[in-house]
Amino acid sequence: QLQLQESGPGLVKPSETLSLTCTVSGGSINTSDYYWAWMRLPPGKGLEWIGNIYYDGTTYYNPSLKSRVTMSLDTSTMRFSLNLTSVTAADTAVYYCARHDYPDAFDIWGQGTMVTVSS
Amino acid sequence: EIMMTQSPATLSVSPGERATLSCRASQSVRNNLAWYQQKPGQAPRLLIYDVSARATGIPARFSGSGSGTEFTLSISSLQSEDSAVYYCQQYKSWPAFSFSYGPGTKVEIK
Numbered sequence: 534q535l536q537l538q539e540s541g542p543g544l545v546k547p548s549e550t551l552s553l554t555c556t557v558s559g560g561s562i563n564t565s566d567y568y569w570a571w572m573r574l575p576p577g578k579g580l581e582w583i584g585n586i587y588y589d590g591t592t593y594y595n596p597s598l599k600s601r602v603t604m605s606l607d608t609s610t611m612r613f614s615l616n617l618t619s620v621t622a623a624d625t626a627v628y629y630c631a632r633h634d635y636p637d638a639f640d641i642w643g644q645g646t647m648v649t650v651s652s
Numbered sequence: 653e654i655m656m657t658q659s660p661a662t663l664s665v666s667p668g669e670r671a672t673l674s675c676r677a678s679q680s681v682r683n684n685l686a687w688y689q690q691k692p693g694q695a696p697r698l699l700i701y702d703v704s705a706r707a708t709g710i711p712a713r714f715s716g717s718g719s720g721t722e723f724t725l726s727i728s729s730l731q732s733e734d735s736a737v738y739y740c741q742q743y744k745s746w747p748a749f750s751f752s753y754g755p756g757t758k759v760e761i762k
């Protein structure tokens with residue numbers, strides 16, 4: 534059964550770059566059947582889509598975050614990554630990676646990782 | 653951007669009773685509507701996609717209905733393990749990806 538696991542620092546300083554990795558196990562990331570995605574859930578707020586990446590590296594970002602987001606994918610290590618630059622306290626959230634069962638919904642999610650932006 | 657709203661914010665239901673959750677979109681999302689369940693400390697779990705299709709392994713007591721801008725998630729015969737926050741989500745893939753979520757409905761067991 535496919536599983537996703539997020540990893541990365543739990544604390545990032547303001548103005549720095551948030552970097553997270555999602556490791557895929559129990560299945561292949563190198564498939565044209567799915568997209569791979571990042572979402573976040575800020576404290577007291579709703580879920581927000583950050584972006585999608587396809588197995589060939591094509592990316593699609595939320596327009597509200599596009600200027601600060603970069604996603605990448607490495608099929609050899611079965612990982613995909615998120616970089617979010619110039620972070621502020623508003624970027625404090627639980628970050629989730631997920632599989633997008635295109636053209637439908639996100640059918641498999643990681644457990645999530647809490648990232649706090651603070652000096 | 654398509655805005656999603658949900659009501660009520662909190663729903664308190666006795667075990668064995670029916671829970672009805674509502675979701676509204678600011679414009680038509682056709683049938684591109686999903687529901688997720690999230691329990692504290694856990695990842696969201698896909699329950700329903702395409703308005704009414706149950707995801708793999710989801711019990712039949714969960715059902716979805718609606719069209720256009722008005723949607724409903726029903727949980728028949730509520731069980732204690734159904735206590736969670738439920739989110740609706742619209743998804744669009746053309747001409748660009750667009751995903752947005754409602755603020756959630758918290759279902760409590762009386």
